[in-house]
Amino acid sequence: MSMPYKFTFDLSKVSRFFFTEIARIGYQKGLHKKAGRTAQKMIKQFKLQEATGLNVSDAVLLLQDLIELQARNLLEREKFVQTRKRALFLPHCSRKYMDSRCKAIFDSNIPSYICAHCSPDCSVNRAVSVAEKKGYDVYILPGGSCVPKILKTRQYEGVVGVACGEEIRISGETLKELGVAGQAVPLIKNGCANTAFNVETLLKTL
Template sequence: MPYRFSFDLSRVPHAFFNALVEMAYQKNMHKKIAWTVRRLTEKLNIQEIGGLNMADVSTLIEDLVDIHLHNIMERERFQKSKRRALFLPHCARKYMDGRCQASFDPDVPSYYCHSCSPDCLVNQAVALGRDCGYDIYILPGGTCLPMILERNPYDGVVGVACSQEIKQAEAYLKSRSLPAQAVYLIKNGCANTKFNLRCLEEILRLNVS
């Protein structure tokens, strides 16, 4: 289910995201997530930066920690994969109108970036993916993922999406025994969404020669 709130963590200090990774490594974190979140948000002043109340912050952070935990658990299998695909969200494009020159192929289904804006986050992610040897898809929605994977024999997947879609995709990927790594959006919405490009690059280069 989509969040009933909007968030923008793009200005949150990097220490916050480092803390999420540390939380994911700790055992039984789900039992004390609310207490830890309160301490973390107070220490880093996240409530002012993120513009969220404590209940919303707790919900969001619990989901993000779950995603980090899944990445940790799947990392070894993912590192052994050879043929990999990168799935990007079309909502992170700089423009969502005719100024974006990306073409859409409904038979795939995917957008294809034509590098029209150097500062476009999707354009930058596509360049990274190509450099690391990934097949790249820019999806209009999470429902396109099964259609593509059922036609292509990938053995490793990297997905960039909102945390809700990542969690939904986990069950499908598990049913196909496909190891995956995920990068969550740090700003949600239907347009101008954002993700951490540095985090994506670190994942894309896992065991890439």
């Protein structure tokens, strides 16, 4: 999708335990409404600045968004699993190719790309294939601004979205206003192209 952060990040080289710790803190926040001031500690523990090149303030902002995302997922999970009509929102910038090698067709009426399943090792292709088998309507979006339009016209009960933490937070406000249950999967690498998300995390969320 678009890139609301004023910085880029790549968490693909950070220890996997980092994400386990994020989930644990998010769980605590979801249960107790507070997680403590742990961002600075985690930045040092996982050497986040060295791994990502982020300054302290940007790293703290990123961590806070990730923790908030996990907490919101927990609080919404029970409501989400009871929904039937669901949609999956994927960022078009996570496609393997961003040029003519990607055979996806763009439908400006929705607006969304329609996956042509041209690359077996494309994360978006994998996500689309599994989600459609589970009965999801799938949208590969050029930007987060498309989300409100789709939600207001399609009337989904549940939504799974893949995006950066800040964009998920913004879309979360729209979901709340419309009474739609949401689950979010964060990008582990942002930018305007070649962004990445953990496919296995997404499959567990669907």
